[in-house]
Amino acid sequence: MIGRLLTGVLGLASGLLSGTTANAQDTAPDFRSEILPILERSCFDCHQAPRRDADGRLRKPKGGLRLDGPSHFRAGGDNGAVLVAGQPDESPLYARTVLPPDDIDIMPEDGDPLSDAETALLRRWIDGGASFGDWQGSDAAGDQAERVAESIPLPSAQSRARAAEGLSPLAQSKLGKALGEHGRAEALDPERRLFRIHFAAHQDQVTDQTLKALTPVAEHVFTLDLRRTALTDRAVPDLLRFGRLHRLELGRTALTSKALAKLAQFEHLEDLVLVGTKGCDDAVLDALVEARPLRQLYVWGSSVTEQGLRRFATARPDVRVVAAPPLPPPPARDDDDAPPRRRR
Ligand code: HEC
Numbered sequence: 001m002i003g004r005l006l007t008g009v010l011g012l013a014s015g016l017l018s019g020t021t022a023n024a025q026d027t028a029p030d031f032r033s034e035i036l037p038i039l040e041r042s043c044f045d046c047h048q049a050p051r052r053d054a055d056g057r058l059r060k061p062k063g064g065l066r067l068d069g070p071s072h073f074r075a076g077g078d079n080g081a082v083l084v085a086g087q088p089d090e091s092p093l094y095a096r097t098v099l100p101p102d103d104i105d106i107m108p109e110d111g112d113p114l115s116d117a118e119t120a121l122l123r124r125w126i127d128g129g130a131s132f133g134d135w136q137g138s139d140a141a142g143d144q145a146e147r148v149a150e151s152i153p154l155p156s157a158q159s160r161a162r163a164a165e166g167l168s169p170l171a172q173s174k175l176g177k178a179l180g181e182h183g184r185a186e187a188l189d190p191e192r193r194l195f196r197i198h199f200a201a202h203q204d205q206v207t208d209q210t211l212k213a214l215t216p217v218a219e220h221v222f223t224l225d226l227r228r229t230a231l232t233d234r235a236v237p238d239l240l241r242f243g244r245l246h247r248l249e250l251g252r253t254a255l256t257s258k259a260l261a262k263l264a265q266f267e268h269l270e271d272l273v274l275v276g277t278k279g280c281d282d283a284v285l286d287a288l289v290e291a292r293p294l295r296q297l298y299v300w301g302s303s304v305t306e307q308g309l310r311r312f313a314t315a316r317p318d319v320r321v322v323a324a325p326p327l328p329p330p331p332a333r334d335d336d337d338a339p340p341r342r343r344r
Pocket of ligand 1: 039042043044045046047062063064065076077078079080081082092093094096097104105107108109110114
């Protein structure tokens with residue numbers, strides 16, 4: 001009897017063991033479709049690139065940890081590595097999500113803990129080697145210049161107040177529908193009339209169709225970040241429907257010179273970021289001479305020439321043109337008093 005019981009238990013145990021191994025090796029969850037959505041929903045708010053909030057305050061990633069590109073997972077946080085492939089229990093990225101709900105170290109720091117199904121997926125992903133597949137997130141951006149552009153302050157509170165005039169608050173349901181699967185929105189005013197829209201770590205999946213789906217809420221979009229998206233020239237008519245846009249980022253897109261020249265038609269566009277956009281040449285600069293509201297233009301890594309820049313500067317001395325990557329800003333000290341960031 002005891003013998004049979006024991007055999008049964010052992011059988012069960014070895015079944016479980018082999019089951020786990022098979023899972024880890026054969027069916028490790030796919031990062032992009034199964035893991036990324038969990039992190040986006042529960043972690044990104046506190047663990048992404050430094051950015052300015054609506055009040056112009058710099059929000060740095062908490063604990064020095066960013067989760068918006070594979071290199072950032074590898075770099076870890078202020079206390080070192082967060083991800084050890086094959087070893088979930090040694091990986092704070094997982095281990096801190098399965099602490100008791102009242103433990104002060106549990107992640108996410110605020111809000112609901114991850115569900116058992118979510119932590120199980122995370123565990124299996126790390127068990128199975130923690131592969132990111134083809135996901136590059138913000139790593140694709142690569143150069144430091146673009147990261148500097150991320151922390152450029154938003155247009156002034158004054159232009160925001162002016163832009164919100166006559167707008168009523170935007171219903172969450174309508175916004176949610178327009179954003180689709182990958183769009184993210186941050187309200188820039190307490191009444192939720194104006195928004196900053198971006199696509200977090202999914203830029204490469206943003207197409208002309210994504211932009212078209214966003215047009216029902218176009219007048220509420222104050223800043224639109226489309227850098228590194230798969231947008232084509234055919235999206236430009238839809239783009240021009242975002243009549244209250246004050247800041248537009250189209251860096252590293254494949255838009256051509258002819259399409260980019262049409263951006264001069266925006267009536268309120270103050271900041272235009274075309275970093276690394278090869279279609280941006282002197283013809284685009286010549287067209288932008290007519291863009292009256294323009295205040296700042298970022299064109300490093302594009303195809304503009306010295307000559308084109310000189311011509312533009314003569315015609316529009318009021319526009320600040322940034323044609324070379326600026327030096328990185330000094331380490332910001334206006335957020336939490338985190339310990340100095342560990343270097344890889
Ligand atoms: C509301 C903000 C917030 C959210 C959401 C959040 N975190 Fe954190 N996280 C923090 C803060 C603050 C710290 C630094 C203090 C600490 O370590 O507790 C931190 C630190 C960490 C660290 C340690 C980094 C280091 O090296 O010190 C890990 C790992 C981590 N978080 C993982 C996650 C994961 C995984 C999620 C999502 C499941 C998540 N966090 C969601 C605020 C947050």
